[in-house]
Amino acid sequence: MNQNELYQQVILSHNKSPKNFGKPESFTHWAEGFNPLCGDHYFIYLTIEDNVIKNVFFEGEGCAISKASASLMTESLKNKTVEEADSIIKKFHDYMTLSEGDLKELGKISVLSGVKDYPARIKCATISWHTMKQAIETPVSE
């Protein structure tokens, strides 16, 4: 795989104009993800109602791979039930870290599949997903 394929147009455009980027006025769940090794730093904000992820936002700073991955993730998990989201997160994680299954069934996210061939960059792709999992489990304290 060539690095040009790693930096595909979809990834570059999500990096440039990330979807669902920013801190919403209200949210029910949130989490912070930080990789001190590279400085990638993201926040995930969720609104979960009746077990459905009604709204997803993220904000933070990082490399193009991490930002595009977060942006694509927010698109794919919006309006999913918590169980569906968990299953997608697990599929993505298993593919990236264990090379199990493939990303085709996850739609657009499959543009990230090349990252797996760059061991030093896998954490860039997975940081927002780890943070998402944590956010789902972390309601805003009253």
Add this chain to the structure above:
Amino acid sequence: MDSNILAKIREDFPILETEINGYPLVYLDNAATTLKPKYVIDRLSKHYLYETSNIHRGVHFLSQQATTYFEEVRDKVKNYLHGNSTWETIFTKGTTGAINFVAQSFGSLLESGDEVIISQMEHHSNIVPWQMLRDRKSIVLKVAQMDERGVLDLEHLESLITEKTKLVSITYLSNALGTINPVDKIVEIAHSKNIPVLIDAAQAIAHITIDVKKLDIDFIAFSAHKMFGPTGVGVLYAKKQLLEKMPPIDGGGDMIASVRFDKTIYNTIPYRFEAGTPDIAGVIALGAAIDYINSIGLKNIEEYEHELLQYGTQKLSEIKNLRVVGTSPDKSSVISFVLNGIHPHDVGSLLDSKGIAVRTGHHCAQPVMEFFKIPATTRASISFYNTKTDIDRLVDGILYVQSIFE
């Protein structure tokens, strides 16, 4: 450096003939580890193939021969650093091992409230051992500031010194910024208050002529692998007068004169600090690395690398939306930079796709990144086998990265 000599030198490093992603390798990650010349590898392999033996106390030929070769390296280190019998060579696992040893051994002599001064531009290996000592002995760790160019603030350093200050520990050459620190002035300030100085020479050792006699350095630490030698070996070169007062940290074979269950008598220095079988082949190969550097001449290396650094700095500063991080007037071998709107890890991956090896990240100097309010930099670090063509390839590579992110 004459282009014929340079071509000849490059032939000493077979790795330079390899291709990475279809391009001839441009190795600009010398601050992480230098490449190894065949001469050093041959010495390493000669030991294992034809000379294997443990050192000290063996009466058979091979053991005596290995002992001689191993011990000779202490003298090679002494000559390389322009030392004399005032100092002693102690072999360690590396710079980190050497600094940790001082923090544990010299550190054990400190009392609660005593102070150690480091600087804002230290590598983690000259921060964390002192934090661990702070937590163990309740000492105070003070940090001398630098300015926005990455130049150490000597006045601030001096203002931190009190009657409780017991050690100043500073890097000779910053691995993240390329700043050469004024070791002569640092030692002068510390010695005027009778405070010993430890110099972290991990980055300096292959780039700067070091004269411990002239500089009157008390402790100096470096690694073999950043001077064309093997990984896993390093040196603490220190004044005997200080070492005599310091307790051993590791107990075991070789560090003792006699062992009885009621009382053990320690060996003399340096052996007292070298428990267990050391990396014999690695130390002998360090000696070969010193011989190799001397065969080229460190003065010639300094001159050529200075020319390369100026060429690189000039070429990089012509690139739009690029900022060099670390602009001290006194620099060596390192160009750290950031590109507007492009994360260093993306820069590193895309340069790699063109066969260019640089390092991206915080370079084990997170406080430096914090100071400049950046998460990371891309660092190109040179050695004497690099060429202006390497710099030109780097410049083309950076322009390519910027074109991808346009």
